[in-house]
Amino acid sequence: MKYISTRGQAPVLSFEDAILAGLATDGGLYVPETLPQFSQEEIASWAGLSYQELAFKVMAPFVDGEIPDDDLRELIANTYSTFRHDAIAPLVQTAHNEFILELFQGPTLAFKDFALQFLGNLLDYVLKKRDQRVVIMGATSGDTGSAAIEGCRHSDNVDIFILHPHNRVSEVQRRQMTTVLENNVFNIALKGNFDDCQNMVKASFGDQSFLPEGRQLVAVNSINWARIMAQIVYYFYAGLALGAPHRPVAFSVPTGNFGDIFAGYLASRMGLPVDQLVIGTNANDILHRCISANDHSLHQLVHSLSPSMDIMVSSNFERMLFDLYDRDGAAINKLMTDFKATGNLKLSDSALTKARELFTSYRLDDDEMVRVIADVWEHTEYLLDPHTAIGVEAARKTRRRQDIPMVCLATAHPAKFPEAVRKAGYPQDPPLPHHMADLFEREERYAVQDNELSAVQQFMKDNIRQ
Numbered sequence: 001m002k003y004i005s006t007r008g009q010a011p012v013l014s015f016e017d018a019i020l021a022g023l024a025t026d027g028g029l030y031v032p033e034t035l036p037q038f039s040q041e042e043i044a045s046w047a048g049l050s051y052q053e054l055a056f057k058v059m060a061p062f063v064d065g066e067i068p069d070d071d072l073r074e075l076i077a078n079t080y081s082t083f084r085h086d087a088i089a090p091l092v093q094t095a096h097n098e099f100i101l102e103l104f105q106g107p108t109l110a111f112k113d114f115a116l117q118f119l120g121n122l123l124d125y126v127l128k129k130r131d132q133r134v135v136i137m138g139a140t141s142g143d144t145g146s147a148a149i150e151g152c153r154h155s156d157n158v159d160i161f162i163l164h165p166h167n168r169v170s171e172v173q174r175r176q177m178t179t180v181l182e183n184n185v186f187n188i189a190l191k192g193n194f195d196d197c198q199n200m201v202k203a204s205f206g207d208q209s210f211l212p213e214g215r216q217l218v219a220v221n222s223i224n225w226a227r228i229m230a231q232i233v234y235y236f237y238a239g240l241a242l243g244a245p246h247r248p249v250a251f252s253v254p255t256g257n258f259g260d261i262f263a264g265y266l267a268s269r270m271g272l273p274v275d276q277l278v279i280g281t282n283a284n285d286i287l288h289r290c291i292s293a294n295d296h297s298l299h300q301l302v303h304s305l306s307p308s309m310d311i312m313v314s315s316n317f318e319r320m321l322f323d324l325y326d327r328d329g330a331a332i333n334k335l336m337t338d339f340k341a342t343g344n345l346k347l348s349d350s351a352l353t354k355a356r357e358l359f360t361s362y363r364l365d366d367d368e369m370v371r372v373i374a375d376v377w378e379h380t381e382y383l384l385d386p387h388t389a390i391g392v393e394a395a396r397k398t399r400r401r402q403d404i405p406m407v408c409l410a411t412a413h414p415a416k417f418p419e420a421v422r423k424a425g426y427p428q429d430p431p432l433p434h435h436m437a438d439l440f441e442r443e444e445r446y447a448v449q450d451n452e453l454s455a456v457q458q459f460m461k462d463n464i465r466q
């Protein structure tokens, strides 16, 4: 399988090179040249497979023999052995034909573990084979950092540096990162905000000359293709559990950077009968405005109670646009260049029509979201986290057919976001799962750094292992 850039100007890469590349040199994102297609008979034959067996079926065509089958199976087995629930992605019913897909059973309690546990193992495997060492650098406002650290803590060939805004992530989120004490893990608390962190990472990817000879930076944000790929699996898993491919299914996804829901779109393109994909956003609603009113324009960032969806632009939407514009790299290049210059992007009529065939969208502010947590708790005694609550309500508000099962993706465990849960009237901080119960007693390690690029890069240089 070859991987091509959404902007059509960058070198075509193999699977392994694409996951090491991050952004393409033309500013685009890597996507597979063709999508694997599964027939209804083949999908039907997967009913009853374990999550790990299914993951192999879905991902193998993307890897296309670059990793031997037995090795890929072992990578998958190792990845999901750290999950607390034997079903890996269990389903819970919350209303008639409405289900919650619990994607928070991994080590850091958010769906990002599905992709980042896999990416960590995959990088370790590929780098060992190539006898190569890399440096991971990433910025986080919460969930990505801990999931990436957890995924890479045992990788001998990776040094990982994660920047978070000093005093601006929740204590649970900080401790999930800073209590990992392996000597290849470095947490930097930057005296600045999340944008400052992100800008520093961007600048460092742009000019990597500060790194020791022979090292390169690798991205772990959702522009990395391996993350999207690993997320396709749970759409098939939930679909099969609810009667696909004999029956269609629908999904609702709390959306920020559009990585998670894009995987659902790919599942439908690969043969899973998906009737509807619901985009739920918080007040940072660029995607809701785009789908509902063709208004994809930059607005100010709003800090919400669902912080993992606080974005101004959804980076993976470019991959969607690439398909909506019939994979015309030149058209995407122009669209994105204009967007950068003007802060505005209008979809063509045909692109918007195509998008609306599958996608609906809905936006909730904090007050509405809190009411949803309270309402679902009252009716089912099921406690939603704030992100999941947005997806549940977006599904209830825009659902097209009651007779088709609606799967709401639960992207985080409520214990990660006690503030929102308390506001909903829940009488206590939701307890952390057993394996993390002592999180607040664990030793922490992190470096507080001034908001200065040269200082951060010097810190990295001093700590990258020989």
Ligand SMILES: *Cc1c(COP(=O)(O)O)cnc(C)c1O
Pocket: 110, 111, 112, 143, 144, 222, 254, 255, 256, 257, 258, 259, 260, 261, 308, 309, 387, 411, 412
């Ligand atoms: C990252 C995240 C999201 C948003 O996912 P995208 O792939 O960026 O759209 C939603 N909920 C939680 C809890 C997250 O951590």
